Amino acid sequence: MDEQSVESIAEVFRCFICMEKLRDARLCPHCSKLCCFSCIRRWLTEQRAQCPHCRAPLQLRELVNCRWAEEVTQQLDTLQLCSLTKHEDNDKDKCDNHHEKLSVFCWTCKKCICHQCALWGGMHGGHTFKPLVEIYEQHVTKVKDEVAKLRRRLMELISLVQEVRHILDKLSSANTMSLNREGEQMRGNVEAVRGAKDERVREIRNAVEMMIARLDNQLKNKLITLMGQKTSLTQETELLESLLQEVEHQLHSCSKSELISKSPEILLMFQQVHRKPMQSFVTTPVPPDFTSELVPAYDSSTFVLVNFSTLRQRADPVYSPPLQISGLCWRLKVYPDGNGVVRGNYLSVFLELSAGLPETSKYEYRVEMVHQASSDPTKNIIREFASDFEVGECWGYNRFFRLDLLASEGYLNMQTDTYQVRSPTFFQKCRDQYWYISQLESAQSGYIQQINNLKERLAIELFRRQTSRSSSPPEMRLASGPTTSERDLRSVKSDDDIQTTLTNAKKVEEEERTQHDDSNELSDGDLEVDCLTEEEVNPLDGSSTSGSSTATSNTEENDIDEETMSGENDVDFIGNLETEEGELPDDLAGAT
Structure with missing residues (x-):
């Protein structure tokens, strides 16, 4: 060619x-x-x-x-x-002067020339000429002879080297054995690593084969459903076609009297056909979706921009409500009038990770702008990508869509953005959920520890009050009456942590009943908790009462547009309230 x-x-x-x-x-x-x-x-x-x-x-x-x-x-x-x-x-192989093939060797000049140089060139008159091929063969023979001599010399040197190597092998045999043992250990370690890797590969292949088999089973079930629907419709269609053919035949072949006599029968067949409603033939569409065991489905949310023109005049970013996924918090950040160098020309849309794992992780996301003029999903503007997110970081598009085309192409009637986020694999999604569960368990452990500390302090305070009341004179105890004792004891819940305190309280009450017959009896069932307020014990609602310092998060916007990269950083300051544990109030036990 x-x-x-x-x-x-x-x-x-x-x-x-x-x-x-x-x-x-x-x-x-x-x-x-x-x-x-x-x-x-x-x-x-x-x-x-x-x-x-x-x-x-x-x-x-x-x-x-x-x-x-x-x-x-x-x-x-x-x-x-x-x-x-x-x-x-x-x-x-061409002559520089005549651009002809070199075919002659000038023995006098020791130079390769063409036939025109030898005959009519004038520079080689009276010289001795020989064919170029003959001279080439002579030079090749000489070179091959020298190559053979060099090979023999090389073999002699190799034999000398082998002798020297043999001597060195004898001198370093002990060291060689040690190195061999280490080499065997190293090779064994390498083989073990490769074997472990091959085992994981086999497991993955087996799992993938099983997934493919399950997908094939799903496809088979869907095809069976579709074929059943098709068969039902085909049978009904064939029945109607045969009926129509029969009626057409009767219309053309029967006489007027015969047609009049058969007319009730024909109408009866038509009525029987119409008795079966058309809704029974409406088939349920089989969804073309297949469950993936490797890549999780998108988690999505819809963000509606109301009064888009007013928001565009403000030129401030608009945030969507947060989307909570496995402990991660996402939100959409929209610049109605554009961001940075594209302000006034393009709609800018970014996705922000508000809360999540401390390390950088890759997530796949898709932003879709819904076409408002029609319900055709193919006209929606879709942008999808995968980026490495850190907490507080934004990724998105500076040039999402031209602002001057929003109204003309039917996207401005109640501007709507649908954004979807997912982990690349189920492994990463499980890792995110494991991190979120660990955070919840840690918070729960902190709440349980606070509750136990409050119970211990309450038991100590109650025991101190009971001891001081037992040491007072009988007349003062009668004057105060059993109401105070009952109220103090009823303010405590019967629990294993304060069993000792309850035993001491029972002993005090038995002494009072021995000295005074009008004392009221106490039972464990009358003990209630009235002193623990919501400020001291919080339910496990995800908020922590422990002190935390004010946190500041920097929000960076990363534009994946190939032409314009957004380098602007949008800094949001998020403050956490600081709560300190106070001392137990004096009236915690319910004393008046």
């Missing part, structure tokens, strides 16, 4: 947008033109949702991935390189 043919084929496999070699080739389903994925993605997201070549409506998901194009371009590069090398080799 000549150079021009290779070049013409290479032109076919060039991107019609950047006119360079294809990179991650995609094919337009309408005109079959090839282009780079990055070029067509930039065109569809920033210009128009149509093919730049044939102007047909085109969405990013409709592009055909041409994996074979890369192999073709590599083969074309190889052909071009081979043709160039062959051309250079042909130029080497």
Whole structure:
């Protein structure tokens, strides 16, 4: 194949947008033109949702991935390189003066010349000439003889080296044995690591095969359902067609009297057909979704921007309500009038991780702007990507959509954004949930410890009051009456932590009943907790009463737009209230 043919084929496999070699080739389903994925993605997201070549409506998901194009371009590069090398080799054996093939050797000048130089050149008159091939064979023979001598010399040197190596092996045999043992241990360790890796690979392959089998089973069930619906409709259609054919035959073949006599029978058949309602033939659509055991489904939320024109005049970012997912908190950050260099021209949309794991993690997200003029989901503007998020960090799009096209293309009637977030794998989602559960368990342990501390302090305070009352004179105890004792004891819940205090209280009451018959009896069932307030014991609602310092979080916006990277940092200050545990009040036991 000549150079021009290779070049013409290479032109076919060039991107019609950047006119360079294809990179991650995609094919337009309408005109079959090839282009780079990055070029067509930039065109569809920033210009128009149509093919730049044939102007047909085109969405990013409709592009055909041409994996074979890369192999073709590599083969074309190889052909071009081979043709160039062959051309250079042909130029080497040509005369510089006449551009003819070198075929004569001038023995006098010791130079290779062409036949024109030997005959008509004038520079080699009277010289001795010999065929170039003969001289070439002589030189090749001489070179081969010298190569043979060098090989014999090399073999002698190799034998000497082997002798020296044999001596060295004898001298270092002990060291070699030690090194061999260490090498065997190292090889054993390497084999163990490889074996463990292979075991994990086998487990993964087995799991994937089982997942594929379950997907095939789901597909089989869906196909069975669809085939059943199709069979039912087909049977009913065939029945109606046969009935219509029979009626048509009766209309054309029967006489008037016969038709009149058969008319009630025909009408009865029609009534029987109409008795079966059409709703019974309406089939339930089979969803085309399949459950993935590797990638979790998106968690989504909808954010409606009301009074978009007013929000645009303010030029401040608007935040959506938080979306809580496995302990992670997400929210959408929208600039109605654009952000940074695109202010006034583009709608800017970012996704912010408000709370989550302390380390950086990758998450997949998708932002969708709903088309308000129609209910066609294919007209929705969808942007999806995967980014590494830290707490307080934003990722999104500076150039999400042009502001001047919002109203004209039907997106401005109650501006609506749907944003979806998911972990790349179930492993990462389980890790997020494990972290969230650990946080809840830690908070619960803190609350239980606070409750136990309060119970201990309450028991000590109650025991001190009982001791002081027992040491007072009988007349004073009668004057105070049993009401105070009952109220103090009823303010405490019967619990294992204060069993000792209750025993002491019972002993005091038995002494009082012995000395005074009018004392009231006490029972464990009368003990109630009236002194623990909500300020001292909080329910496990996710808030902590322990002291915490004021936290400041920096919010960074990262624009994945290839043309304009947003470097603006939006700093939000989030303050946490600081709560300190106070002393137990004197009236905690319920004494009056």
